[in-house]
Amino acid sequence: MTAPAAAPPALDVAGVTVRFAGLLALDDVSFTVAPGTVHAVIGPNGAGKSTCFNVLSGLYRPTAGSVRLGAAELTRLAPHRIAALGVARTFQNIVTTQGTVADNLMLGRHALSHAGFAASALRLPRAVREQRAHLAKAREIAELTGLGAHFDAPVALLSYGDRKRVELARALCLEPRVLLLDEPVAGMNAAERIRMTEVVREIRAELGLSVVLVEHDMGLVMRLADEVTVLDFGRAIAHGTPDEVRRDPEVLRAYLGTTTGEDAA
Amino acid sequence: MSDLRPHLLKRGPLLLTALLLCALPFYLDAFWLRIGLFSMAAAIGAVGLGLLSGTAGQLSLGHAFFLAVGAYGYVWLAGEPGPGLPPAVAAVLAVLLAGAAGGLFSPVAGRVKGIYLGVATLALVFLGHHVLLTADSVTGGFNGRSVPPLELGGFTFAESDPELTVLGVPFGVEERLWYLGLALFAVTWFTARGLLRGRPGRALVALRDSETAASVMGVHVARYRSTAFVVSSMYAGLAGVLLALSFRRVVPDYFSLALSVDYLAMIVIGGLGSVAGATAGAVFVTALPLLMTRYADQLPLVAAPGSGDGSIGPTEASRYLYGAAIVVILLYAPDGLHGLARRTRARLRRRPSAPQPPGTGPVPAAAAASAASDTTARAKEHTP
Numbered sequence: 001m002t003a004p005a006a007a008p009p010a011l012d013v014a015g016v017t018v019r020f021a022g023l024l025a026l027d028d029v030s031f032t033v034a035p036g037t038v039h040a041v042i043g044p045n046g047a048g049k050s051t052c053f054n055v056l057s058g059l060y061r062p063t064a065g066s067v068r069l070g071a072a073e074l075t076r077l078a079p080h081r082i083a084a085l086g087v088a089r090t091f092q093n094i095v096t097t098q099g100t101v102a103d104n105l106m107l108g109r110h111a112l113s114h115a116g117f118a119a120s121a122l123r124l125p126r127a128v129r130e131q132r133a134h135l136a137k138a139r140e141i142a143e144l145t146g147l148g149a150h151f152d153a154p155v156a157l158l159s160y161g162d163r164k165r166v167e168l169a170r171a172l173c174l175e176p177r178v179l180l181l182d183e184p185v186a187g188m189n190a191a192e193r194i195r196m197t198e199v200v201r202e203i204r205a206e207l208g209l210s211v212v213l214v215e216h217d218m219g220l221v222m223r224l225a226d227e228v229t230v231l232d233f234g235r236a237i238a239h240g241t242p243d244e245v246r247r248d249p250e251v252l253r254a255y256l257g258t259t260t261g262e263d264a265a
Numbered sequence: 266m267s268d269l270r271p272h273l274l275k276r277g278p279l280l281l282t283a284l285l286l287c288a289l290p291f292y293l294d295a296f297w298l299r300i301g302l303f304s305m306a307a308a309i310g311a312v313g314l315g316l317l318s319g320t321a322g323q324l325s326l327g328h329a330f331f332l333a334v335g336a337y338g339y340v341w342l343a344g345e346p347g348p349g350l351p352p353a354v355a356a357v358l359a360v361l362l363a364g365a366a367g368g369l370f371s372p373v374a375g376r377v378k379g380i381y382l383g384v385a386t387l388a389l390v391f392l393g394h395h396v397l398l399t400a401d402s403v404t405g406g407f408n409g410r411s412v413p414p415l416e417l418g419g420f421t422f423a424e425s426d427p428e429l430t431v432l433g434v435p436f437g438v439e440e441r442l443w444y445l446g447l448a449l450f451a452v453t454w455f456t457a458r459g460l461l462r463g464r465p466g467r468a469l470v471a472l473r474d475s476e477t478a479a480s481v482m483g484v485h486v487a488r489y490r491s492t493a494f495v496v497s498s499m500y501a502g503l504a505g506v507l508l509a510l511s512f513r514r515v516v517p518d519y520f521s522l523a524l525s526v527d528y529l530a531m532i533v534i535g536g537l538g539s540v541a542g543a544t545a546g547a548v549f550v551t552a553l554p555l556l557m558t559r560y561a562d563q564l565p566l567v568a569a570p571g572s573g574d575g576s577i578g579p580t581e582a583s584r585y586l587y588g589a590a591i592v593v594i595l596l597y598a599p600d601g602l603h604g605l606a607r608r609t610r611a612r613l614r615r616r617p618s619a620p621q622p623p624g625t626g627p628v629p630a631a632a633a634a635s636a637a638s639d640t641t642a643r644a645k646e647h648t649p
Contacts, residue, residue, distance in 0.1 A: 083483035111483030120463030
């Protein structure tokens with residue numbers, strides 16, 4: 001298991017274009033996520049943020065451009081291969097599977113475990129041991145994300161905020177080198193937002209992974225992000241530190257309207 | 266973990282049931298044993314279909330085809346027009362053959378999803394039926410073939426050879442096959458539950474609930490879909506072998522689309538995605554028509570078999586009955602007999618414990634659901 005090993009390789013997005021029939025969802029977008037940083041991708045609704053994530057995780061194949069993680073070219077890989085390289089993601093609208101929190105987190109261990117159909121069916125000692133080890137690890141991650149008390153509870157019974165956390169914990173179970181968070185605090189109340197922000201900050205400090213963050217909550221972005229890319233109508237209109245981006249006139253016009261500064265917090 | 270009592274408490278009912286099942290041949294006559302045998306065979310097949318349709322969410326209408334491959338595979342491999350292999354070897358090969366047939370279909374099974382796979386597998390049933398009718402030299406055509414008895418190390422699963430009497434009960438075909446069926450079913454139970462609770466089971470559930478989430482978590486979608494199909498075919502093959510042995514004659518008309526639908530009815534009635542549910546559904550769907558045939562004369566509205574005066578025969582009546590059962594279950598207990606049993610058990614468990622310390626009892630819904638999952642023991646361990 002390669003938890004806080006060497007710094008993750010840089011994630012390099014270069015000239016990515018995605019076209020759906022006549023719609024240009026992403027137009028020549030480039031940015032680089034430096035190892036171990038939090039990189040936010042922001043923009044108004046429909047700017048192409050989620051499309052961008054779907055390209056990064058292999059769900060969409062871009063019309064042009066490349067995405068590199070270290071030496072690996074991600075645009076040619078199927079989603080499960082990208083997961084195996086240590087890229088994990090959460091979804092904007094919660095996507096959990098039936099069963100308990102433990103079941104969901106154990107799904108996150110899928111890429112790191114090996115027991116196949118035969119070994120599991122025959123309950124070979126190897127498979128049983130592996131399952132036990134991964135269950136312990138999943139429990140550890142549940143504790144880290146504040147889900148320890150719900151570990152054996154069915155996901156369906158959890159609150160919205162907890163279910164969002166299950167998604168985060170499941171992604172962490174993959175022991176990712178790059179974590180893609182799609183609106184991690186959307187729909188949460190203030191208290192839940194603060195907790196989530198803390199969790200993200202903690203895991204980044206503890207696990208040393210790169211985080212790519214899509215978020216509407218400007219307060220969260222300003223507090224967490226090292227660097228920000230602003231998308232508008234599929235184009236990257238600005239890059240920079242949160243402070244730089246906040247002052248960028250283009251961004252103010254496109255994204256924040258004409259008022260100055262952020263309001264949400 | 267090291268304490269034995271919770272372990273026994275959990276395994277107790279299972280052990281008791283197993284003991285009871287082992288004792289039955291000493292008390293029941295051949296008619297009941299035959300019902301049990303067919304139920305066991307059906308349960309093995311239903312567990313296989315449950316894995317595919319219940320757990321992985323892949324509809325299959327081709328289950329009858331794979332049952333046929335298992336049954337005919339055994340008959341041909343062990344029989345006279347055919348290689349005439351030792352029956353035990355033929356049985357194993359027949360299961361593998363069914364798996365291989367599923368594997369041949371895997372380019373389709375791996376790519377086609379849910380209900381579309383159902384339509385694709387429909388073709389298999391018709392194809393299979395046609396082949397069974399026309400490939401006379403292998404299948405015996407319309408009249409089918411008689412099934413060579415299974416032989417294991419000099420012990421034959423037939424009326425005699427060797428003559429066998431246990432505790433004053435003569436062991437004929439039914440008694441002998443009963444234990445064979447029990448053993449095979451135990452293997453099915455053990456392996457299927459291992460699968461479902463292990464890494465493959467979780468991957469299949471994820472595939473069913475969200476293909477996107479599954480693939481992003483590292484599940485190879487096509488491979489898991491096709492492997493689920495192969496494994497399901499192998500269970501069907503095993504069920505086919507046991508059915509052939511129990512019927513002692515295989516005929517093409519048995520392996521029709523109606524049989525596939527019966528298996529779907531089993532897993533829906535039993536409750537999708539659970540081994541115990543598939544078993545309960547299999548017993549229900551298998552035993553009902555046989556019982557109704559036997560007791561037709563005592564049932565109102567049901568004519569004796571063969572009276573042919575336009576009234577409802579027992580087979581039709583039982584079809585109406587389980588048709589109704591499906592409707593009732595879909596309406597009132599969508600999680601089937603298994604879910605029903607689970608909720609009843611949870612309710613029974615909660616009632617006596619209600620006056621106990623209020624702080625330890627989770628909310629009712631949570632209690633019901635956590636009792637439902639097999640992780641109750643763990644849940645308790647970790648509640649402070």
